[in-house]
Amino acid sequence: MSNFQLDHLQHLETEAIHIMREVAGEFERPALLFSGGKDSICLLRLAEKAFRPSDIPMPFLNVETGHEFPELISFRDRRAAQLGAKLIVRTVDQALANGTAVQAPGEVSRNKLQIPVLLGAIEEFRFDCAIGGARRDEEKARAKERFFSFRDAFGQWDPKNQRPEIWNLYNGRLNTGENMRVFPLSNWTEMDVWEYIKREKLEVPSIYFSHKRRCVRRGGQWLPVNDLLPPKPREEVREMIVRVRTIGDIITTGMVESPAETIDDIIAEVAAARVTERGSRADDKASEAAMEDRKKAGYF
Template sequence: MTTSVLQRTHLNWLESESIHILREVAAECERPVLLFSGGKDSCVLLRLAEKAFRPGRFPFPLLHVDTGHNFPEVIAFRDARVSQLGETLLVRKVEDSIACGSVVLHRENDSRNAAQAITLLEAIDEFQFDACIGGARRDEEKARAKERICSFRDEFGQWDPKNQRPELWNLYNTQVHPGENIRVFPISNWTELDIWQYVAREQLALPSLYYSHVREVVRRKGLLAPVTPLTPAGEGETVERVSVRFRTVGDISCTCPVASMAATAVDIIAETAVATLTERGATRMDDQVSEASMERRKKLGYF
C-alpha cells in the first residue's frame, strides 16, 4: 500500500470519528454551540461540521470569545468564513467582562488568554449551552491529554480531571443536570500533523499568519515575540525582521511565531513531521510559566 493511500485511510478514519461525535452531540444535547476563533483547528471543525450536516444548516450556532487582543488578520478571516457559510456567529468579549468587573487585570496590556474562561462561563450561562464543541487536541499539552471526548463540567463550570466519565467502545455520555455542561473535543485524537495533512487534502483556507511572512520580532524568553502596538520592543531589545509563521494564533500578548520559510501546507507538513516541541510549548509565553498552568486554568473553566 502506498504512503498516499495510508495517509488518506488514516485521515478518513479520523474524519469519520469526528463526524460521528458531532452528530451524537447534535442528537443528544439540547443547546450545543461550536467555538470558532478562526484558528486552524476550528477551521477543521467547520469543515467536519459541513460534512456532518450539509446541505442543511448547522444544528448549533458558532461562538467566539474575543479577548480584544486578537490578530486583525484572524478576526477578518473569521468574519469572512462565517459569512461564506451563512451560519450564526455569537461574539462575547473579554472587554465586556472587564467593564462589568467580573474580569480584573493587573495591567491593561496583560495577557487575556486566561480571562477568556470567565467570559466563556458567562456566555454559557447567558445562552444556557449544555455542550461547547471545540478544537482542542490531546497532543497540544499535558492537561489537554487528560480530557475525555465529552468532558464534564459542574454547575460552576469547573473541571475535575480525577472525576471523568469512562468512554468505553466509543460510547459518549452527554447527560447533564441543569447548570452543568460538557466540553466536546471531536478532534481530540488528531495531532498537529494530522491537522495540516487534512488542511492540505481539503484545500482549506486559513489566516495568512499560518504561512511564512516577514515580520518584526524581538528575542524574548527564548521565543520570537512579535513587535506590535500592543507588544512593543522593550528597552535594550533589538528589533529584527525575520521570516516566520504562527503555529497557533491567540492573544497577541502571549503568542509567538517560529522562524520558518514554509509557504504552503505541504511545506508545513514537512516541518511539523520533524518538530520536537508542541505548538503551545514552542509559541505560548503564558504556557511556559509552569507545567500546571493550563490545568489550573481548566479547573476554573478555561477551555
C-alpha cells in the same frame, strides 16, 4: 465482502463526524467554538460533512480577548459569513467594563480573563454543550480530556470526575446548570490537522504562512512587535521572515523563523520539528500547570 478500508485520516474524520452527530442528538443547545485557527477550521469542515445539506444546527461562539492578530479576526468573520452561520462574539473588553472580569495587577496576558467571558456566554445563551478543537497531543492537561468532558454547575473541570467512554458510547446526561465540552479532534495530531487541511483544500489565515514581520527577542523567543506591548529599551528588534505555528494572544505567541509558503512546506516543517506546538506560547511555558489550572477554573 467489501475490501474497502479507511485510511488514517478517513478514520479520524469518521470518528469526529460521529461525535458531532452525537452532540446534535443528545444536547438541546450546543455551540461550536470557532476562533479562525487551524483546529477550528477543521471542525467547520467536519460540521459541514456531518449536517449538510441542512444548516449546521448550532451557532459559532468566539471569546475575543482584544489581543488577537487582526488577520485572524477578519478570517473568522468572513468564514462564518460564507457558511451562513450565526456568529456570537463575546469580548474580554466587555467583561472588564462591566466588572465580570478583573485583571490582576501587572498581568498582561488575557488568557485567564477568557474564563468568566466563556462561562458568562454559556449562561447567557443556556448552552448545554460547547464543541472545541482541543487535541490531546497539545499538552499534558489536554491529554487528560475525554471526548465528552463534563463540567459542573460552576463550569469547572475535575479530571478525576469524568465519565467512562467504552465502545464509542458517550454519556451526555446533565443536571440543571451543568454543561459538556466536546472535543471531536481529541485523537488528532498537529500533523493530522495539516494533512486534513491539505486534503480538503481548506483556507487558513495568512499568518500561518511565512511573511515579513518585526519581532522582538523576549523570554528566549521572537514575539511580534505590537502596540499592546512595545519593545523595551535595549531589547533586540529585527524584521524577519516568520510564521505562527499556533495562534494565541498576540503578546505571547512566538513567531517561528520559516520560509514555508505552502501547506506542503508546513507539513515538512512539522515532521522535522523538535519543539512541541505550544512550546512557542509564552503563557504556557511559564508554568507546566498553567493550562490545567485554567481548565479547572473553566477555561476551554
